[in-house]
Amino acid sequence: MFRDLLVHIPTERSPRPAIDASVSMAIKTGAHLDAIATGYASTNLPFVAEGGAAIASSLQFEYERALERADAALRIFEVEAKNARINYGKCALSGAIAETVSKVGATARLYDLTIVSQGDPDIETFDNRLPQELLLQAGGPVLFIPYTFRGDFKAARVGICWDGSRLAARALRDAMPFITNADALTTITLNASEVPPDASPDRLLTHLARKGLPAKTVSLQSDRGNLQASILSIAADESLDLLVMGGYGHSRLQETVFGGVTREMFRSMTVPVLMSH
Numbered sequence: 001m002f003r004d005l006l007v008h009i010p011t012e013r014s015p016r017p018a019i020d021a022s023v024s025m026a027i028k029t030g031a032h033l034d035a036i037a038t039g040y041a042s043t044n045l046p047f048v049a050e051g052g053a054a055i056a057s058s059l060q061f062e063y064e065r066a067l068e069r070a071d072a073a074l075r076i077f078e079v080e081a082k083n084a085r086i087n088y089g090k091c092a093l094s095g096a097i098a099e100t101v102s103k104v105g106a107t108a109r110l111y112d113l114t115i116v117s118q119g120d121p122d123i124e125t126f127d128n129r130l131p132q133e134l135l136l137q138a139g140g141p142v143l144f145i146p147y148t149f150r151g152d153f154k155a156a157r158v159g160i161c162w163d164g165s166r167l168a169a170r171a172l173r174d175a176m177p178f179i180t181n182a183d184a185l186t187t188i189t190l191n192a193s194e195v196p197p198d199a200s201p202d203r204l205l206t207h208l209a210r211k212g213l214p215a216k217t218v219s220l221q222s223d224r225g226n227l228q229a230s231i232l233s234i235a236a237d238e239s240l241d242l243l244v245m246g247g248y249g250h251s252r253l254q255e256t257v258f259g260g261v262t263r264e265m266f267r268s269m270t271v272p273v274l275m276s277h
Contacts, residue, residue, distance in 0.1 A: 004031060005111060005112065005114075007021075007036070008114070011127065023080045023084050027086060031112075032088070038104060039066030040100060041063045071092050117149070118131070142276070146272065156183040158182040158241065160186070160215070161245035167246025171275060174276045175274050187204055187208075188231060228260070231243065232269070232270050241272070246276060
C-alpha cells in the first residue's frame, strides 16, 4: 500500500481536485500526506533605467508575491487535512518555472506516489505544465486527477491499459497497491495484433491470476487517431474509477513532447489516471 504521499497543490487554478483526492486517499490508507504548493515568478522583467538594483528589487517582489500565492493554496489544504485528522506536512515554493519543476521533481522521488491535478485547458498557466513534467522527473508513479474531479477518490474498478511495452509493465507494477485492493479489474488492449506475443493480454491474465487477481479483458481495434477516445469509452462502459497506463514522452522543459495517447489523455481525461514513465 502507498504509505507516503506527495500532492502538488496548484496556485493558478482550482486546488480542489488535488486536495479532495489526496486527502480522501490518505484517510482510507492511513498514509502520511505532504503537500507542496508552487508559486511562479516571472523572469521577463521590463527594462528599467535604474539598472541592476531595480531589477533585483522587482524580482524579489515577484518571488514574494509567488510565495504568498503558494501559502494561500496551502491554507486551503491544511483546513481539509486538519478536519480529516490525517498526518500531513506542507511546503511552499516560489521561483521560475524551470527552477520550480526541478525542485518538485527531486522532492517527488522520495515518495511512494505523487498526486497532481490535470491541467485546465481553458486556462493558460504554468500550473498546467508542471504535472506533465513531474511524470518525467519523479522516477515513480504519478496519479493525475481530472480538473473536474470532486469528492472522494476510490479505486474499486481499475482498468489496466496494456500494450506489452516496458512502460505499460512499469505502470502495472507501480499501480499494484491499487490493483491488489480493487473489486474488479479490466485489462484494455487496443489493436492486439501489434502486442508482442510473449506479452499478450492472455498472458497478462495468467500472471494476474497467479496473484489471485482475476480480470476480464476488453480488446478492440482502433484507428491511431482514436486510441485515447477508445480507452475513455471503455472506461465509461466499464464504470472504471481508475486507469493505469504507461506515460510516453521525453522532456526538454519549455518543449515537452509526449506520445499521442499520453498527450491526448492529459487534455481530456474523464477518470483518474495513474501513469509511470
